[in-house]
Amino acid sequence: xxxxxxxxxxxxxxxxxxxxxxxxxxxxxxxxxxxxxxxxxxxxxxxxxxxxxxxxxxxxxxxxxxxxxxxxxxxxxxxxxxxxxxxxxxxxxxxxxxxxxxxxxxxxxxxxxxxxxxxxxxxxxxxxxxxxxxxxxxxxxxxxxxxxxxxxxxxxxxxxxxxxxxxxxxxxxxxxxxxxxxxxxxxxxxxxxxxxxxxxxxxxxxxxxx
Amino acid sequence: xxxxxxxxxxxxxxxxxxxxxxxxxxxxxxxxxxxxxxxxxxxxxxxxxxxxxxxxxxxxxxxxxxxxxxxxxxxxxxxxxxxxxxxxxxxxxxxxxxxxxxxxxxxxxxxxxxxxxxxxxxxxxxxxxxxxxxxxxxxxxxxxxxxxxxxxxxxxxxxxxxxxxxxxxxxxxxxxxxxxxxxxxxxxxxxxxxxxxxxxxxxxxxxxxxxxxxxxxxxxxxxxxxxxxxxxxxxxxxxxxxxxxxxxxxxxxxxxxxxxxxxxxxxxxxxxxxxxxxxxxxxxxxxxxxxxxxxxxxxxxxxxxxxxxxxxxxxxxx
Numbered sequence: 001x002x003x004x005x006x007x008x009x010x011x012x013x014x015x016x017x018x019x020x021x022x023x024x025x026x027x028x029x030x031x032x033x034x035x036x037x038x039x040x041x042x043x044x045x046x047x048x049x050x051x052x053x054x055x056x057x058x059x060x061x062x063x064x065x066x067x068x069x070x071x072x073x074x075x076x077x078x079x080x081x082x083x084x085x086x087x088x089x090x091x092x093x094x095x096x097x098x099x100x101x102x103x104x105x106x107x108x109x110x111x112x113x114x115x116x117x118x119x120x121x122x123x124x125x126x127x128x129x130x131x132x133x134x135x136x137x138x139x140x141x142x143x144x145x146x147x148x149x150x151x152x153x154x155x156x157x158x159x160x161x162x163x164x165x166x167x168x169x170x171x172x173x174x175x176x177x178x179x180x181x182x183x184x185x186x187x188x189x190x191x192x193x194x195x196x197x198x199x200x201x202x203x204x205x206x207x208x209x210x
Numbered sequence: 211x212x213x214x215x216x217x218x219x220x221x222x223x224x225x226x227x228x229x230x231x232x233x234x235x236x237x238x239x240x241x242x243x244x245x246x247x248x249x250x251x252x253x254x255x256x257x258x259x260x261x262x263x264x265x266x267x268x269x270x271x272x273x274x275x276x277x278x279x280x281x282x283x284x285x286x287x288x289x290x291x292x293x294x295x296x297x298x299x300x301x302x303x304x305x306x307x308x309x310x311x312x313x314x315x316x317x318x319x320x321x322x323x324x325x326x327x328x329x330x331x332x333x334x335x336x337x338x339x340x341x342x343x344x345x346x347x348x349x350x351x352x353x354x355x356x357x358x359x360x361x362x363x364x365x366x367x368x369x370x371x372x373x374x375x376x377x378x379x380x381x382x383x384x385x386x387x388x389x390x391x392x393x394x395x396x397x398x399x400x401x402x403x404x405x406x407x408x409x410x411x412x413x414x415x416x417x418x419x420x421x422x423x424x425x426x427x428x429x430x431x432x433x434x435x436x437x438x439x440x441x442x443x444x445x446x447x448x449x450x451x452x453x454x455x456x457x458x459x460x461x462x463x464x465x466x467x468x469x470x471x472x473x474x475x476x477x478x479x480x481x482x483x484x485x486x487x488x489x490x491x492x493x494x495x496x497x498x499x500x501x502x503x504x505x506x507x508x509x510x511x512x513x514x515x516x517x518x519x520x521x522x523x524x525x526x527x528x
Contacts, residue, residue: 085508086508131352
């Protein structure tokens, strides 16, 4: 084989190897990971297709608190969810009661059970933060996320929906003495259980007509 | 004759090969599997605790284990990984020195068939490690942020002291905190500086910030060592009574300081849970499981004056 052709062939092989050995990617793209993830869209979809239809399966809060007092393990095993591991677990709950106080951060409600009062809870109207609503239904699978910031952002977007859609129409009308029904999520610590000061992050709030 | 020699050489090669494989098989059947525990630094008691708990769990599950100290040096960490792979370790429980610099070590081990389970610190490459078991720093700091807003009554000037700027935990904590606090325009951040998770540096940073901003109401620190440093500076300036200090970690001195009313709150991490989960995942891997979550968050709990009696350093009271 003539020398020039041989060298040309070597050069072609070398170029091919070099081309396939190195590739360039923008650092921003690499660091962004799943930058294309649409947390707001995911949250809206979750709200419409999983959370709202799933509210019918929410646990009655009176029944839950009774079970927590008699068989804590059963209550947590059967009704709580969390994406991670640890003591913090979340419950999707429903209930009804009479408003006893309205302040800038929350609405206090005295629960009603079979015509009898059954303890007080707080409906959060100001501090809508954390993972309670995202995790409580158990409808989100952690393996669907490769990036931890993505599922943090999902929580933030769900909480934003609550702040925009659930709280304002309720807060503008609610007053002491109103009878309300609610669906929402609560956070409880499995190791250090406190059932006498439950805060509910609302998903659905209704004021019953007198 | 020549062919006969070739046949003999081939025969002995095959015999040697079979013998070698048999020895290897015998060794892997008789000896317990080995787990390497590679830790970023053993100079920090928090990481010593993490390593010891991982070692104890591995032993309880019936495995041999050895702790390697990377001394916060990625090159040393690479040596440990090379040694672990060459020495036939079957899994690595890993606390990385650098979220980016440690990726190559993880990838090399996994490529060599050695699963890697990250503990507490993550590497910035999705799917590189077999699984990453990490404190949910973001959510923990959401809880701290909420308590911060409540105790400052939605208004005032505050300072944020960050950890190492190259560490993911620094930013996860900061982002979680700001995801709440930034909703309140009455809360104004007058300074944000790094003190590298170091107590003395935090004291110096706080002293210098107090020169420019003597009228602050709160300080959020990315870890407890820095919270203690900031508190020391506030004591020296005579402002400890007025300024509310918040930390993150669940270190012994901060738990005690919360009891004494010196520090307002911290986020309690659970290194034992992370270490035990990592060792358990390794055990499940050996038994054939492969579908591990890419990242497994471990809940962080808000510790404050009214619940501090439930907690001790690095976790719950026994």
